[in-house]
Amino acid sequence: MSRLEVLKTYKIFIGGQFPRTESGRYYKPLDSKGKALANICLSSRKDVRNAVVAARKAFGPWSERAAFNRGQILYRIAEMLEGRQAQFVDELMRQGSSKVAATNEVNLSIDRIVYYAGWCDKYNQVLSSVNPVSSSHFNFSSLEPMGVVGVVAEQSTSLIGLVSLILPAICGGNSTVVLASEKLPLCAVTFAEVIHSSDVPAGVINILTGSPEEMAATLASHMDVNALITSNLETKLSNKLALLSVDNLKRKFDYEENWVEKDKQALHYISDLQEIKTTWHPIENVGGASSSY
Amino acid sequence: MKKELNDNWDYSSSLEAINHIQLKKKYNLFIDGKWIAPSKNTYFKTINPANEETLAEIASASKEDVDLAVKAARKAYTNVWSKMPASERAKYIYRIARLMQERAREFAVIESLESGKTIRESRDVDIPLACNHFFYYAGWADKLDYAFPNQKIESLGVAGQIIPWNFPLLMAAWKIAPALAAGNTVVLKPAETTSLTALKLAEIIEESGLPPGVVNIVTGFGETGAAIVNHPDINKIAFTGSTAVGKIIQKALVGTSKKVTLELGGKSANIIFEDAPIDQAVEGIVNGIFFNQGHVCCAGSRLYVQEGIAEKVIKKLKQRMESLYVGDPLDKNTDIGAINSKEQLQTIEKYLKIGLDEGTEMYQPKCTIPKKGFYCAPTLFLNVAQSSIIAQEEIFGPVLTIQTFRTVDEVIQKANNSPFGLAAGVWTDKGSRIFNLTSKLRAGVIWANCYNKFDPTSPFGGYKESGFGREGGLHGLSAYLKLS
Structure with a gap:
C-alpha cells in the first residue's frame, strides 16, 4: 500500500508565529491546470495591524544590531534556502513554472540574498560623509533605517519578487510587513519558514497572504508605517496607495522591474529606505598647539 | 542693597544705515x-x-x-x-x-x-x-x-x-x-x-x-x-x-x-543633562528657540531638562531672558526682531492663549515692545505635559515649552514621541551618552552641545512628517x- 502524503496547512507569519488569519477566511488560488493549490489564508485588516505592531516592536532591536551580525543572519537565510531548494522548485512548478525557470528563480533568489548579506556592513561606509563645515565643529552624516516598511510583493512571481523587495529593506535595519503574491502565494509561506529557522528575530519580517487590493490600503494609511514599497502595480492601485500614504508622509517607491533579470539588485534599493542623519559637535579651540609640526 | 546687573541699563541705539540700498517702487x-x-x-x-x-x-x-x-x-x-x-x-x-x-x-x-x-x-x-x-x-x-x-x-x-x-x-x-x-x-x-x-x-x-x-x-x-x-x-x-x-x-x-x-515643520527637542555645561546650555536654549524670532523649522521648541538641574536652569534662563532686547531689527543691539506678519503674530498669540487655557504657567520677561509693528516677547511655558497642544504643535514663534525628565530612556521616548523628526539638541559632557542619544533620536539633524548651526556642506532635512x-x-x- 502506498503511503498517504501529509499535506501542509499554509499559514501566515506574524511576530515569529504561524497563526491562521484572525478572520478565519480562506481562498483557493489555482494551479496551472485549474486545480486548487491549497486553502490559503485570506488575511484581514486586523492581521495587517497586528503585523505592524510586531514589526514596530522588532524594529528597534533589529536596527541596533551590529551590521556585521545582520550580515551573518542574512547569509543564514541563504543557507537555509539552499537546503530547501527542492521544495521551492516543486512549489514554483506547482504554480506553473517550468523546471528550468523554477530552478533559475530559486538559485537567483539565493544568490540575491547573499548579495544583500554582503551589503549589511558596507552601505553605510559607502554613503556616509564627514562634512567639512566652516565653523569649529565636527560634522558627519550617516544612514539610519526608516522604520517599518510595508511591502506589496511583486504579483507575477512567487519568490524572486518577494526576495528582491524584502532583502534590501532588512539589510538596512528596517522591519517589514509583506503582502505576498495573491495568485502565487506558496513560496511566500514557505519562505516564512526559512526566515523562522534563520535567526531572523521575530517581527522583522511578517508575511501575509490574501488580497493586496484589500490589505494594501490598510498598510498605506497606517500611521505607524514609515515607508511603502511596491512593484509593477497597476496604476490605479498605485495611485490610490500613494494618496493614502500622504497622511504621515510615508516614503513610497514603486519599482517597475523584471526581478528575474540578474542585475536587478543594487545599492539604491537599500538607500531608498534610509534616512540621512547629520550630527554636529563643537571642536575645542583654545589656541596654542597646532598640528603643523 | 545689591544691584542687579541689568537694572537701569539701557542701550543706545545702533542703527544700521539704510541709505545705501537700492529698492525699486x-x-x-x-x-x-x-x-x-x-x-x-x-x-x-x-x-x-x-x-x-x-x-x-x-x-x-x-x-x-x-x-x-x-x-x-x-x-x-x-x-x-x-x-x-x-x-x-x-x-x-x-x-x-x-x-x-x-x-x-x-x-x-x-x-x-x-x-x-x-x-x-x-x-x-x-x-x-x-x-x-x-x-x-x-x-x-x-x-x-x-x-x-x-x-x-x-x-x-x-x-x-x-x-x-x-x-x-x-x-x-x-x-x-x-x-x-x-x-x-x-x-x-x-x-x-x-x-x-x-x-x-x-x-x-x-x-x-x-x-x-x-x-x-x-x-x-x-x-x-x-x-x-x-x-x-x-x-x-x-x-x-x-x-x-x-x-x-x-x-x-x-x-x-x-x-x-x-x-x-518640526517640534524639535532640546535636551539638557545634569552634567551639561549649564551656562553654555542656557545660551544654546536661547539660540535654539529665540533665534530668528523662533521662525525656524528646526527650532528647539521643546526643552527637556534633567530633574536635578531643572530649577537652576530655569532660573538662569529667566535671568538671561531679562537681558534679551526686543525691537527694531535694524538696531545692532536687538536680539529678537519683528514677527514676520500680522497673521503669524495672531497664530502665535492663539497658541499663547491655548497654553494658558491648558493650565500651564507662562513666563515673559519685562521687555519694552515697540508700539508699531508686529512683536512678541520671548515666552516660556512651565508645567507643560507631553500631551499639551503647545508641546505637540509647531508654533513658529519665540515660545518654549519646558518639561523635565529623570532617565536617558525616558527622555529618548519623550523626544521621539512626535510626528515630526527634524532636529534635536543634546547637552552633556559625556561622549558615550551623546552617541547613544544621537543614534536613538529619530531626527535628521542632531546638534550635540550646540544648536542651530548650518553649513553648505552639511545635509539638512527631516524624518517622519x-x-x-x-x-x-x-x-x-x-x-x-x-x-x-
Missing part, C-alpha cells in the same frame, strides 16, 4: 531674463513688519505667467543649460556667489527690512550662508560622477521651487544652487511677505550673464505656488514650508512623474538628479 516678474509685468496687471504691497510701512509693490503671477516662466525654463534647459559643459555651468554659479558677496550688506539690510529678522542675524548668518551655498555647489557641477559612483547621472529638467518667509534669501540659495549645479533650470516662487531679496538675486543673476530662462522668479501667493505644482511640464517640485501645505502638494503630485522633496529629501552637502545633490 515696483517689481515685475523675472522671466526669460527679462522683467515682465504680470499678465493680469495685479500687484501687492510688501511691508516692513517692524513698522508696517510699505517697502515696494510686487507683481502677482497668474497661471499664465507661471506657464510663461516654465516655457522659458524648458527652452533654456533644452537649448542651452543641458548642453553647456559642466565646468562652464560651474563658472556661472561661482560668478553669482561672488556678486552676492560683493553686495552682501545691501542684501542684509533689505532682508531685515522685509522679514523682520535682526540685522546681526541677516548680516552674520543668512547672507553669508546664502553666498557660501552658491560657492559650494558651483564646484560640484563638473564633479557629479564622483558623488554617485557606479550610477548613471542625468539632470531632471525644470525644477519648480517654493520657499518660505523665514530665511528668504538663504532658502532661495538652498534651492537654486544645487538645482543649477546638477544641470536643471528653475522657476522659483518666494513667499508673498518676503519677495525682495529673491528679486534682488534676480538682478544679480541678470548681471552675471546667466543665459535667459535658466532661473525665473515668479512672485505671488498660494495660487501662484499651486500653478507651479500643477504645471505639467515641470519635472521636480521642491518645497519648504508647513507640513499641512506639504501634504497638499504631495497629494497633488500623485499620479505624476514629478520628483519631490519636502522640508516641512518633517518631510523627505536632504538639502546641503553631497546628499543634497541627489534631489536634483535622476540616478540609475
Whole structure:
C-alpha cells in the first residue's frame, strides 16, 4: 500500500508565529491546470495591524544590531534556502513554472540574498560623509533605517519578487510587513519558514497572504508605517496607495522591474529606505598647539 | 542693597544705515531674463513688519505667467543649460556667489527690512550662508560622477521651487544652487511677505550673464505656488514650508512623474543633562528657540531638562531672558526682531492663549515692545505635559515649552514621541551618552552641545512628517538628479 502524503496547512507569519488569519477566511488560488493549490489564508485588516505592531516592536532591536551580525543572519537565510531548494522548485512548478525557470528563480533568489548579506556592513561606509563645515565643529552624516516598511510583493512571481523587495529593506535595519503574491502565494509561506529557522528575530519580517487590493490600503494609511514599497502595480492601485500614504508622509517607491533579470539588485534599493542623519559637535579651540609640526 | 546687573541699563541705539540700498517702487516678474509685468496687471504691497510701512509693490503671477516662466525654463534647459559643459555651468554659479558677496550688506539690510529678522542675524548668518551655498555647489557641477559612483547621472529638467518667509534669501540659495549645479533650470516662487531679496538675486543673476530662462522668479501667493505644482511640464517640485501645505502638494503630485522633496515643520527637542555645561546650555536654549524670532523649522521648541538641574536652569534662563532686547531689527543691539506678519503674530498669540487655557504657567520677561509693528516677547511655558497642544504643535514663534525628565530612556521616548523628526539638541559632557542619544533620536539633524548651526556642506532635512529629501552637502545633490 502506498503511503498517504501529509499535506501542509499554509499559514501566515506574524511576530515569529504561524497563526491562521484572525478572520478565519480562506481562498483557493489555482494551479496551472485549474486545480486548487491549497486553502490559503485570506488575511484581514486586523492581521495587517497586528503585523505592524510586531514589526514596530522588532524594529528597534533589529536596527541596533551590529551590521556585521545582520550580515551573518542574512547569509543564514541563504543557507537555509539552499537546503530547501527542492521544495521551492516543486512549489514554483506547482504554480506553473517550468523546471528550468523554477530552478533559475530559486538559485537567483539565493544568490540575491547573499548579495544583500554582503551589503549589511558596507552601505553605510559607502554613503556616509564627514562634512567639512566652516565653523569649529565636527560634522558627519550617516544612514539610519526608516522604520517599518510595508511591502506589496511583486504579483507575477512567487519568490524572486518577494526576495528582491524584502532583502534590501532588512539589510538596512528596517522591519517589514509583506503582502505576498495573491495568485502565487506558496513560496511566500514557505519562505516564512526559512526566515523562522534563520535567526531572523521575530517581527522583522511578517508575511501575509490574501488580497493586496484589500490589505494594501490598510498598510498605506497606517500611521505607524514609515515607508511603502511596491512593484509593477497597476496604476490605479498605485495611485490610490500613494494618496493614502500622504497622511504621515510615508516614503513610497514603486519599482517597475523584471526581478528575474540578474542585475536587478543594487545599492539604491537599500538607500531608498534610509534616512540621512547629520550630527554636529563643537571642536575645542583654545589656541596654542597646532598640528603643523 | 545689591544691584542687579541689568537694572537701569539701557542701550543706545545702533542703527544700521539704510541709505545705501537700492529698492525699486515696483517689481515685475523675472522671466526669460527679462522683467515682465504680470499678465493680469495685479500687484501687492510688501511691508516692513517692524513698522508696517510699505517697502515696494510686487507683481502677482497668474497661471499664465507661471506657464510663461516654465516655457522659458524648458527652452533654456533644452537649448542651452543641458548642453553647456559642466565646468562652464560651474563658472556661472561661482560668478553669482561672488556678486552676492560683493553686495552682501545691501542684501542684509533689505532682508531685515522685509522679514523682520535682526540685522546681526541677516548680516552674520543668512547672507553669508546664502553666498557660501552658491560657492559650494558651483564646484560640484563638473564633479557629479564622483558623488554617485557606479550610477548613471542625468539632470531632471525644470525644477519648480517654493520657499518660505523665514530665511528668504538663504532658502532661495538652498534651492537654486544645487538645482543649477546638477544641470536643471528653475522657476522659483518666494513667499508673498518676503519677495525682495529673491528679486534682488534676480538682478544679480541678470548681471552675471546667466543665459535667459535658466532661473525665473515668479512672485505671488498660494495660487501662484499651486500653478507651479500643477504645471505639467515641470519635472521636480521642491518645497519648504508647513507640513499641512506639504501634504497638499504631495497629494497633488500623485499620479505624476514629478520628483519631490519636502522640508516641512518640526517640534524639535532640546535636551539638557545634569552634567551639561549649564551656562553654555542656557545660551544654546536661547539660540535654539529665540533665534530668528523662533521662525525656524528646526527650532528647539521643546526643552527637556534633567530633574536635578531643572530649577537652576530655569532660573538662569529667566535671568538671561531679562537681558534679551526686543525691537527694531535694524538696531545692532536687538536680539529678537519683528514677527514676520500680522497673521503669524495672531497664530502665535492663539497658541499663547491655548497654553494658558491648558493650565500651564507662562513666563515673559519685562521687555519694552515697540508700539508699531508686529512683536512678541520671548515666552516660556512651565508645567507643560507631553500631551499639551503647545508641546505637540509647531508654533513658529519665540515660545518654549519646558518639561523635565529623570532617565536617558525616558527622555529618548519623550523626544521621539512626535510626528515630526527634524532636529534635536543634546547637552552633556559625556561622549558615550551623546552617541547613544544621537543614534536613538529619530531626527535628521542632531546638534550635540550646540544648536542651530548650518553649513553648505552639511545635509539638512527631516524624518517622519518633517518631510523627505536632504538639502546641503553631497546628499543634497541627489534631489536634483535622476540616478540609475
